[in-house]
Amino acid sequence: xxxxxxxxxxxxxxxxxxxxxxxxxxxxxxxxxxxxxxxxxxxxxxxxxxxxxxxxxxxxxxxxxxxxxxxxxxxxxxxxxxxxxxxxxxxxxxxxxxxxxxxxxxxxxxxxxxxxxxxxxxxxxxxxxxxxxxxxxxxxxxxxxxxxxxxxxxxxxxxxxxxxxxxxxxxxxxxxxxxxxxxxxxxxxxxxxxxxxxxxxxxxxxxxxxxxxxxxxxxxxxxxxxxxxxxxxxx
Amino acid sequence: xxxxxxxxxxxxxxxxxxxxxxxxxxxxxxxxxxxxxxxxxxxxxxxxxxxxxxxxxxxxxxxxxxxxxxxxxxxxxxxxxxxxxxxxxxxxxxxxxxxxxxxxxxxxxxxxxxxxxxxxxxxxxxxxxxxxxxxxxxxxxxxxxxxxxxxxxxxxxxxxxxxxxxxxxxxxxxxxxxxxxxxxxxxxxxxxxxxxxxxxxxxxxxxxxxxxxxxxxxxxxxxxxxxxxxxxxxx
DNA sequence: TAGATTGTTAATCGATTAACAATC
DNA sequence: TAGATTGTTAATCGATTAACAATC
Numbered sequence: 001x002x003x004x005x006x007x008x009x010x011x012x013x014x015x016x017x018x019x020x021x022x023x024x025x026x027x028x029x030x031x032x033x034x035x036x037x038x039x040x041x042x043x044x045x046x047x048x049x050x051x052x053x054x055x056x057x058x059x060x061x062x063x064x065x066x067x068x069x070x071x072x073x074x075x076x077x078x079x080x081x082x083x084x085x086x087x088x089x090x091x092x093x094x095x096x097x098x099x100x101x102x103x104x105x106x107x108x109x110x111x112x113x114x115x116x117x118x119x120x121x122x123x124x125x126x127x128x129x130x131x132x133x134x135x136x137x138x139x140x141x142x143x144x145x146x147x148x149x150x151x152x153x154x155x156x157x158x159x160x161x162x163x164x165x166x167x168x169x170x171x172x173x174x175x176x177x178x179x180x181x182x183x184x185x186x187x188x189x190x191x192x193x194x195x196x197x198x199x200x201x202x203x204x205x206x207x208x209x210x211x212x213x214x215x216x217x218x219x220x221x222x223x224x225x226x227x228x229x230x231x232x233x234x235x
Numbered sequence: 236x237x238x239x240x241x242x243x244x245x246x247x248x249x250x251x252x253x254x255x256x257x258x259x260x261x262x263x264x265x266x267x268x269x270x271x272x273x274x275x276x277x278x279x280x281x282x283x284x285x286x287x288x289x290x291x292x293x294x295x296x297x298x299x300x301x302x303x304x305x306x307x308x309x310x311x312x313x314x315x316x317x318x319x320x321x322x323x324x325x326x327x328x329x330x331x332x333x334x335x336x337x338x339x340x341x342x343x344x345x346x347x348x349x350x351x352x353x354x355x356x357x358x359x360x361x362x363x364x365x366x367x368x369x370x371x372x373x374x375x376x377x378x379x380x381x382x383x384x385x386x387x388x389x390x391x392x393x394x395x396x397x398x399x400x401x402x403x404x405x406x407x408x409x410x411x412x413x414x415x416x417x418x419x420x421x422x423x424x425x426x427x428x429x430x431x432x433x434x435x436x437x438x439x440x441x442x443x444x445x446x447x448x449x450x451x452x453x454x455x456x457x458x459x460x461x462x463x464x465x466x467x468x469x470x
Numbered sequence: 471t472a473g474a475t476t477g478t479t480a481a482t483c484g485a486t487t488a489a490c491a492a493t494c
Numbered sequence: 495t496a497g498a499t500t501g502t503t504a505a506t507c508g509a510t511t512a513a514c515a516a517t518c
Contacts, residue, residue, distance in 0.1 A: 023509070027454065031447040035431045049475070056431065060511050065477060077475045077517045095453040096446070113348035114445075119429055123446045163456060188456040190448065194354050196270045196291065204459055206452040210349075210443070211331070211358045212266040213425065217441040218330040219262065221398060221423040224439055258485070284499070295487050300501060312493045312499045474518090481512070488505070494498090 026067050029057055030090055033067070037086040049080035096123045102164040102190070103156060104130040105177060107137055107147050110192055111168035116143040127166070129156050133173075154184050163187040171195045257328075261302050264292055265325055268302070272321040284315035331358045337399035337425070338391060339365040340412060342372050342382050345427055346403035351378040362401070364391050368408075389419050398422040406430045 022030070036056055040048055050068070054061035068074075068081060071093045075081040091097040104111060104127050114120070115130055130145045131153045132138060138149045148156070156162065165186045169177050174193035181189065188204040191197055194211055257265070271291055275283055285303070289296035303309075303316060306328045310316040326332040339346060339362050349355070350365055365380045366388045367373060373384045383391070391397065400421045404412050409428035416424065423439040426432055429446050 022454075024451075025509075027451060028447065031444065031450055032431055032442075035429065035444070039430060051475085056433070061475095062477090062512075063510060065475095066510090069477070075476055077477090078473075079518080080475070094450040095457060096450055100449075100453055109348040109351040110345075113344040116344040117445070119446055120449065123449055125449055164452065187459070188452055190452050194270065195274060196267055198291070202459065202463075204452060204455045206448055206455070207267075208445070208448050209266065209270070210352070211354055212263065213441055213443050214335075214355065214358055214360055215266055215329040215331055216259075216262060217399065217423055217425050217439060218335055219257075220439045220441070222330060224422070224437065228437075260485075286499085296499095297488075297501090298486060300499095301486085304501070310500055312501090313497075314494085315499070475516105476518095477514105477516070479512105479514085481510105483510070484507105485509090486505105486507070488503105490501105490503085492499105492501070494500095 022070055026070060027094070029059070029064075029067055030071065031094060032057060033064075033086060034090040034094065034096070037083050037090070041083045041087065046083055047076075047080040048083055048086065050075070052080075099124050099126050100164055101126050101128045101160050101162045102166050103128055103153060103162050103186075104166040104168065105132075105150075105153070105181070106167065106169035107132040107140075107142060108168065108170070111166075112142045114166060114168065114192075115145050128160050128162055129153075133169075157181075157184050157186065164190065166190045166192070167197075168192045257305055261305060262329070264294070264298075264302055265306065266329060267292060268299075268321060269325040269329065269331070272318050272325070276318045276322060281318050282311075282315040283318055283321065285310070287315070334359050334361050335399055336361050336363045336395050336397045337401050338363055338388060338397050338421075339401040339403065340367075340385075340388070340416070341402065341404035342367040342375075342377060343403065343405075346401075347377045349401060349403065349427075350380050363395050363397055364388075368404075392416075392419050392421065399425065401425045401427070402432075403427045 033053055036053065037048060050061040050064040054064045057064065065075070068086075071089055073081055073085055073089050102125060104115060107115070107130055111130070111132075115127065120127070127145070129152070130142065130147050131150050132147050133150050135149065137147050140147050163186065165181045165188070167174060167178060167181070167189050171193045174191065174195050175197060178189055178191070178197045178199060182199060182203055186203075189197065189199065189206075191205055191207045192210075194209060196207065197205055199205055268288055271288060272283060285296040285299040288299045292299065300310070303321075306324055308316055308320055308324050337360060339350060342350070342365055346365070350362065355362070362380070364387070365377065365382050366385050367382050368385050370384065372382050375382050398421065400416045400423070402409060402413060402416070402424050406428045409426065409430050410432060413424055413426070413432045413434060417434060417438055421438075424432065424434065424441075426440055426442045427445075429444055431442065432440055434440055
């Protein structure tokens, strides 16, 4: 794809920056860069160097430049990358700025916390409606929402063409609920139940496994404690 | 190597299965295997093959065997891996079975949901106490907890030798709260604030960035939609 | 100009897969 | 025994880092 020397500095040709092929670790770094840039912007820094970013991220500076290049962010020699461009481009590329409709299923502890979480709206997530199978919860108010009965879920999905479901139900009913959602046309499930969902090929699932997060944290703490005693083993 | 019942492989020498050097992606797979094994156990399956696990995880079966080997789980030819051994070994290796004390800072929406979340206790996390800077929240009950004022936090950390803090405060005070915790001796921070914390070297941080989770999900949904139109590009 | 920083190509490293032997 | 499955060594692949040229 390279040649004719071309590359007119990323103008016309590249109709859309190939969002599709960013590897997962790069995505995580970019999301972190987004947060860092927002903070830096608030502190009045108008540009950030790859060295600065790489130190915070704990990776080589070259990698930061590659990541930036991969989403079309160009920097200026002797200056760095524009904080504003980082924020703007990443919000676009990561899809944070476009609205996505979702239904939320399960209004227990975590579910209702998510409904109240102001951060999502900032990131373009629009929770169309919240549902619960428990009739005692139906019609209760949580934040700006009124909990609807599951029977209404189907028509909401159809009417608003909802592709995403946030699944916050107990583990023992998570699979059947997921099956049900998939049959109704949901294409992506953000799963907060501590269970591994089986879904048909083509359905996107992200497991937000808090227990794994905990395991990772404890694991790293333990490793650090070991290193401190034994032979430091830096890096 | 079976014999004397005992399985003398992996006894003496290997004082402790080298927990320290499991790469991050392997850790995530192992945590998933743990969940899968628990489900399989409930369904009455006493053994799982690497093929079965690999299909669910979407990786090569060899990799599953390597992962198992890396934590000392041995399988039986023609049978597979013992569901019970998978669960037991992983709980031990991932530190899910040992108690870890933590303080929770910030009893807003997500914070109080975490306090009520029954899953943590199962995974060995013991939230020693919950704190909030807002005097209106102090003394309120959430689940089994009574919210304490921040002034009490220091002595709780000291008394119980707490190494882990769960940080669930608004983004704009997250950094200063983290600094404060580190000064009081906290070694690991599980950060739910959507901000990148700067901490001294040696302090372990895990960012539980829900916005990133959302971005990842939307990104993959978008990619899938693209693939469906354009050249399928399987895999 | 000199110097700092980006951008890119080549080298390295680590993780995954392929091939095949070992085992029950 | 034959066959299924584990376990391990070698090959591949992809991500990261190193080296260096390009640019302001």
